[in-house]
Amino acid sequence: MADRVLRLGVVGLSRGFDLTRATLTADPRVELVAAADPRAEARAAFQAEFGAPAFATADALLADPAVEVVYIAAPHQAHLELAAAAARAGKHILVEKPMALSLADCRAMTQAAHAAGVHLLVGPSHGFDPPVAWAADFIASGAFGRPRMVTATTFTDFLYRPRRPEELDTAQGGGVIFSQAAHQVDVVRRLIGASVASVRATTGVWDAARPTEGAYQAFLTFDGGASAALTYSGYGRYDTDALMGWVGETGGRKDPEAYAVARGRLETAAEDDLKAARAYGAGAAKAAPPVGHEHFGLVIVACEGGDLRLTATGVEIYGPQARRTVELPLAAATRHGVIDELWAAIVEGQPPRHDGAWGTENLTVCLAILRSAAEGREVAISEIEDFA
Ligand SMILES: NC(=O)c1ccc[n+]([C@@H]2O[C@H](COP(=O)([O-])OP(=O)(O)OC[C@H]3O[C@@H](n4cnc5c(N)ncnc54)[C@H](O)[C@@H]3O)[C@@H](O)[C@H]2O)c1
Incomplete structure (x- = not known):
């Protein structure tokens, strides 16, 4: 494990998470330190696979100081509320596509991240x-x-x-x-x-x-x-x-x-x-x-x-x-481009391409x-x- 790792907490042990899991597991720049999901079966599987805590609520995960970045892989409708809460807790945010379901929600998410001084990335996506x-x-x-x-x-x-x-x-x-x-x-x-x-x-x-x-x-x-x-x-x-x-x-x-x-x-x-x-x-x-x-x-x-x-x-x-x-x-796993961008933003201070404005424009076209x-x-x- 590298000296500096991104300590990631996953909210929503979903199909989306499952598709990104191999990347999160293979990439030495990332450590999965916590998860949150209302499904007990998913929490048990996460604890067994990663030896890390799995909480029943996002609030409990957000209160965990070990979590530096929150990967929001819960259904679209929950993205706004979860991203706003993550920003309030001072966590960086990786949120699944689509960023949200309305432009007002996208803007609120971007503003929440900006106000908290955290990065928000939208991905993975093709x-x-x-x-x-x-x-x-x-x-x-x-x-x-x-x-x-x-x-x-x-x-x-x-x-x-x-x-x-x-x-x-x-x-x-x-x-x-x-x-x-x-x-x-x-x-x-x-x-x-x-x-x-x-x-x-x-x-x-x-x-x-x-x-x-x-x-x-x-x-x-x-x-x-x-x-x-x-x-x-x-x-x-x-x-x-x-x-x-x-x-x-x-x-x-x-x-x-x-x-x-x-x-x-x-x-x-x-x-x-x-x-x-x-x-x-x-x-x-x-x-x-x-x-x-x-x-x-x-x-x-x-x-x-x-x-x-x-x-x-x-x-x-x-x-x-x-x-x-x-x-x-x-590469050993697909989707490493997301980690590249997350790493560049959080560790090297480079503004991400797939930021809130980018995700908002994608939704606008949809x-x-x-x-x-x-x-x-x-x-x-x-x-x-x-x-x-
Ligand atoms: N990038 C991709 O390739 C890709 C692929 C699939 C899904 N996704 C995205 O992932 C997101 C999830 O969709 P899905 O089809 O994978 O979901 P899913 O139906 O497979 O799973 C949803 C999971 O989220 C949990 N959940 C629901 N509300 C929650 C909350 N408030 N806090 C924590 N966990 C909660 C559920 O218990 C369930 O485990 C969507 O935004 C979707 O667009 C992306």
Whole structure:
């Protein structure tokens, strides 16, 4: 263990935490010193795995002086209250995406962190994926001139994974706009490196049994004239991992023969039971080690002087005369980019990229997607900001 470590307390031993767990365990810059979750089963598993206290409430964790950074991995609706309490307790904050469900909540969180003099980061999200970060830096170098168009297309089975009732209710933050557009918007903003100016979108609610958005298309224009076309479907039919060498979203090997598995499971058991079986502490098998980087499906960037395509192992570069591939080495665990940014902020005093303002802008675009689809028109981002 290094001399200086980030002493992290996790609030919400959720699926989100479980996906980040390998990173938190493997990275010598981090020590998991506490957790909080109302589920006794999850607390017992955490204590057994990390030999650290697990509390029934966030307040108890926030009172623990051993905790320096709070990783808020509880459901979206709890982010504001938990972040505000963490800031009051003088703890740095890493909060899962989406940052919150309204711009007012995002602003309150940012202000609370600012007033307390603590850092607030929003993540992990796919904007941290190494191929995205590498491509963004390459684009920013100007080697291919300005970025002009991004195509981002993701087809998953998101809507049929076991859900809490509120995850199927848009008013409570359910559906793919809050949970998945938050990633896709993060990726394209990171690549283009400018603010979104307007959005024209449609959304799809195609399954009456799961009455929230399961799909969307959105056309984003950016300050400076670039644009991005986003397509997402979580209806569990086509799978864009087919375009990524059958490396799944979290970097693991995926079985190309498996089809409609998530939908099939929902027909065989109660959804609550399926959800509980997948939760941290329920004894589910650990994820296989990554064979590729985390990714969010097909992403192609057209710059004035060349194109880039992100893959699960690196970046394909299509220049004026030649084409080449940059392979990016895999780390022991994915998601280390989040720790890099957290470390740089807290230990080295560098302002984080994925700060409260960044997370707020991501949410603004998500809200603009919903508004544009509801009103059937292009929506300026300034309208959403004024409204919130
Ligand atoms: N970055 C990613 O890849 C990723 C993946 C999945 C989820 N997430 C995010 O993680 C967050 C949690 O979602 P999920 O689907 O993983 O949740 P989940 O349903 O798997 O688990 C939620 C957990 O939070 C606990 N909890 C609820 N309220 C709490 C509170 N006030 N204090 C402490 N614990 C509390 C519950 O007991 C449960 O263990 C969401 O914001 C989601 O967007 C991110």
